[in-house]
Amino acid sequence: MDRLVLWDIDRTLVAVGIGREIYTAAFTAATGRPLEVLPDFGGRLDRDLVQETLTVHGVPVTEQRLATFFGAMVSGYHRRAAEVRRRGRALAGAREALGALAAVAGVVQTVVTGNIRPVAVAKLTAFELHEPIDFEVGGYGCQDRVRATLVRRAYQQAQDKYGRRVATERVVVVGDTPYDIAAARAVGVRSIGVATGSASAAALTAAGADLVLADLAKTAALLEFVL
Ligand SMILES: [Mg+2]
Structure with a gap:
């Protein structure tokens, strides 16, 4: 190198056309609640975004909850891979x-x-x-x-x-x-x-x-x- x-x-x-949809679904999977406020995504890091989103919704930020959120995002991308290809x-x-x-x-x-x-x-x-x-x-x-x-x-x-x-x-x-x-x-x-x-x-x-x-x-x- x-x-x-x-x-x-x-x-x-x-x-990626469906990033926001997957993010929104992951929020609900991690919290059991609908997402009310979508963060401003551009150039930001997922850890920062998720912490901010949880805080804005009054959900306590724990490592466990972050892990659940990230896990739901990963399974969203895997499950909807064909849709990512089609819409992105x-x-x-x-x-x-x-x-x-x-x-x-x-x-x-x-x-x-x-x-x-x-x-x-x-x-x-x-x-x-x-x-x-x-x-x-x-x-x-x-x-x-x-x-x-x-x-x-x-x-x-x-x-x-x-x-x-x-x-x-x-x-x-x-x-x-x-x-x-x-x-x-x-x-x-x-x-x-x-x-x-x-x-x-x-x-x-x-x-x-x-x-x-x-x-x-x-x-x-x-x-x-x-x-
Ligand atoms: Mg970028």
Whole structure:
């Protein structure tokens, strides 16, 4: 490994049409109550989101309840995998970008995502984007409430696994929200903002992204920046 790419998932690589429905069902499974207030999802970590959602509904947050909630989300994605494929999609250029980087020797690709690991795997597998990704060294939304911590952890885990020091300028976070960009900056690695989520290109530039792309179909620009 001499370069590391840390991919965000939602609205960067894929749009999953039924994420909110599965989240809502998981809330009811974990609490026995209907969800009344949907949180603002973009760029946030599942642990943070679930804690906030429980608190807003007056439900005490315990490790047991978080585990039940996460378990219900995982089974939701597994049970409704066909529906995820039908109603969601891989975003333009995602497959090509992953494939182009996978073809370069020394590039390791993993995820830093708000999703918990089994959901991250389920989402990318649904659209057959999983193969270039080393999920073992990724950062996931159940591990912390702060995204920069996930970037730092994935960076460290990749170096440990592959037995190589990789300089910060050879590490790139790719994401669709200012949260992704801020996390990269906090760790001192580079970032690409992709304007396929709710944040505009201007907002990603303002957040400090080193490169901003309208979408991943700009494969050549992405490749040139990473390499
Ligand atoms: Mg995202």
